[in-house]
Amino acid sequence: MSQTQRGELAVFPDAAAVADEAARRFVALAQAAIAERGRFTVALSGGSTPRAMHERLAAPPLSTAIDWERVFVYWGDERMVPPDDADSSYRMARDTLLAHVPIPAANIVPAPTVGGTPADAARAYAETLVAQFGQDVPEFDLILLGIGPDGHTASLFPGQPEPSAPSADLVVAVHDSPKPPPDRISFTYRLINAAHNIMFVVTGADKAEALNGVLHGPPNRAHLPAQGVQPTAGSLLWLVDRAAAQALGAS
Numbered sequence: 197m198s199q200t201q202r203g204e205l206a207v208f209p210d211a212a213a214v215a216d217e218a219a220r221r222f223v224a225l226a227q228a229a230i231a232e233r234g235r236f237t238v239a240l241s242g243g244s245t246p247r248a249m250h251e252r253l254a255a256p257p258l259s260t261a262i263d264w265e266r267v268f269v270y271w272g273d274e275r276m277v278p279p280d281d282a283d284s285s286y287r288m289a290r291d292t293l294l295a296h297v298p299i300p301a302a303n304i305v306p307a308p309t310v311g312g313t314p315a316d317a318a319r320a321y322a323e324t325l326v327a328q329f330g331q332d333v334p335e336f337d338l339i340l341l342g343i344g345p346d347g348h349t350a351s352l353f354p355g356q357p358e359p360s361a362p363s364a365d366l367v368v369a370v371h372d373s374p375k376p377p378p379d380r381i382s383f384t385y386r387l388i389n390a391a392h393n394i395m396f397v398v399t400g401a402d403k404a405e406a407l408n409g410v411l412h413g414p415p416n417r418a419h420l421p422a423q424g425v426q427p428t429a430g431s432l433l434w435l436v437d438r439a440a441a442q443a444l445g446a447s
């Protein structure tokens with residue numbers, strides 16, 4: 197484990213070892229939050245990287261180490277597609293994790309992606325979060341994030357307009373995403389950075405250059421949006437495999 201200017205970094209031999217560690221930490225954070233606050237609130241990420249962690253959480257011994265009745269699941273970003281669409285992050289999490297554990301349906305809170313615009317969905321999801329957390333800026337116990345080869349995180353992409361400061365926006369509409377599908381919603385930095393724990397899970401050589409830029413490059417979050425993740429008071433941890441770490445310190 198080493199400290200970088202943008203959080204703690206742990207490098208593992210391969211993607212399987214990263215998934216093992218991410219799942220182990222998920223369980224530990226869930227147990228601690230439930231012991232301290234009676235519930236565990238987590239925002240999942242999309243894409244393909246989280247699948248392996250989900251699969252570990254979905255099976256014993258980890259699946260039985262969590263009191264799922266007290267777990268509340270949200271998404272840090274979502275694509276504006278129906279929940280059964282192959283691009284839905286909700287669907288991926290349902291199929292790989294949520295359908296296999298005894299979590300009450302009411303504790304699963306996907307973004308409303310059907311029947312409105314991305315702006316409608318962003319507004320409605322933000323209102324739901326504020327109401328359910330009872331906080332103006334909800335403080336998640338854990339927000340899971342990935343990065344793309346372009347340095348995007350959640351659905352905050354390079355060159356996309358940020359919500360205008362000092363906007364109260366917690367969730368934003370995203371149009372023309374460079375990665376399909378084009379319409380999405382995303383947590384903002386304001387919401388992400390309020391979390392108690394933020395955990396990036398990054399694997400694969402295609403992420404190596406972006407990872408190095410995010411961790412060691414000059415500050416430029418318009419160019420590398422993952423740099424904007426800087427928790428106000430919480431912890432920030434990067435779990436990465438050797439392939440993704442291969443360019444660290446190279447420039």
Ligand SMILES: O=C1O[C@H](COP(=O)(O)O)[C@@H](O)[C@H](O)[C@H]1O
Nearest residue numbers: 241242243244245342343344350
């Ligand atoms: O589009 C997205 O991409 C990133 C990275 O996805 P991956 O497939 O490379 O793991 C993901 O973190 C984000 O939630 C997702 O919407």
